Amino acid sequence: MSVQIEPVDPADDESVDAWWDAYAAAERADRGDDTPVWTREETRSALQHPSAVVDRRIFLLREGSEVVGSAGLGLPLKDNTHVAHLSISVPPEHRRRGVGSAALSYLEAEAAASGRRVVQSTAAWPHALGSDGAGSPGREFARRHGYDLALGDVQNRLDLPLDPALIDRLESELATAVGGYRIHSWVGPVPEDVVEGWAALDASVDTEAPSGDLDIEPAKPDVASIRENEDLITRQRRVSFGTLASTPEGEAAAFTQLVVSGDDGNAYQWGTLVRRADRGHRLGTAVKLANLRMLQRESPQTRTVLTYNAESNTQMLAVNTLLGFRPSERMGELQKRLE
Known part of the structure; x- marks a missing residue:
């Protein structure tokens, strides 16, 4: 079944909740149940907040009526307007069947259509895996799709x-x-x-x-x-x-x-x-x-x-x-x- 990519209206609480559920599930699966994530209401507030600084867009990923992931695109409006920031969250039970790849292609096309020539994102992994993050799901997905590690950070x-x-x-x-x-x-x-x-x-x-x-x-x-x-x-x-x-x-x-x-x-x-x-x-x-x-x-x-x-x-x-x-x-x- 093909993936449908559906823009979310920030005023649609049910869709925002579904977006956040997929985001939180993917983050916690990869980083641990106690990993800090933006909370549901913090996310809702950000999406509903008018901004002259960034154009925030979010999307639900569906197969039929089932939500199988979520994605986001941030387009800076004042500085670094050549850059787009993207995120993709697919819970483990929906991985390895092209959901993330379909979302990534869509987001990259949206970024290009908005005049952006560089796309940036992040991936987190356990400290013990080392600087490259080899073997971690987000890092390996990014590597397969041509994303270079531009800067390595340490969470303390x-x-x-x-x-x-x-x-x-x-x-x-x-x-x-x-x-x-x-x-x-x-x-x-x-x-x-x-x-x-x-x-x-x-x-x-x-x-x-x-x-x-x-x-x-x-x-x-x-x-x-x-x-x-x-x-x-x-x-x-x-x-x-x-x-x-x-x-x-x-x-x-x-x-x-x-x-x-x-x-x-x-x-x-x-x-x-x-x-x-x-x-x-x-x-x-x-x-x-x-x-x-x-x-x-x-x-x-x-x-x-x-x-x-x-x-x-x-x-x-x-x-x-x-x-x-x-x-x-x-x-x-x-x-x-x-x-």
Whole structure:
């Protein structure tokens, strides 16, 4: 039986539920029952949220009346408009009969029709499988269809709470290096007086941090995009924790952000970056430490922080190790050129 690929209306709750069920089943089959996934309501909120930043499209994969998988396409609208991001989720009982391949061909055609020349995706696998992920279902599927491993990432996990004595000791050790920098932390939206500097650092993350062979261009700082994302965070019942280091002249030098899910309770590390001109002062450690202190004070029920870093980002991985993170999974950032 051939695969039917059906666009999903984000306002159709039944179809969105079916999409999420296939997505969650595939992720948990490959990565474990306790793997963190976007929750059903977080997903629904994102799909229903108007965006000037990304065009989100999702599809149900059917054989007759049976849902056999789900797929998604994300088309950036402001930066890197030559790229499309895609995802395919097929639960194990429906694999090995062409469902994923049919979806991939469809998504690549949609991307090309939208003027995209590069498609990117991700696949995760157990840390013990090593950097290449040989033998893991997602990695092998991508390999068969011409997707190269453009960047290898490591997921690290931190169990909370951190020992307050460790925080105090590290802050004392950092005091001299941090010097005249001001460390400012808050819960919720970025304060108006620092949002332009925050946006500049946030726009630099993808290209200033190691990016391997990913075909990505520097993003333009955009306060409107920051505010749009904050609105979505609120709609998803998530809470943002931000810390910024500023120079004595008030320039943004380093930032970090944690976002706590209101559904699963985990904290997820988003961007962390130190401006090139301000490196060598241990600001990466300082902002992450200050943010963790605030997280423990304001959200004591949070018990886990999850973060991904490029395996080649030895400096940030060393910071994470210092704070007590441990490797828990790997992820490959995959890429294929359509031209």
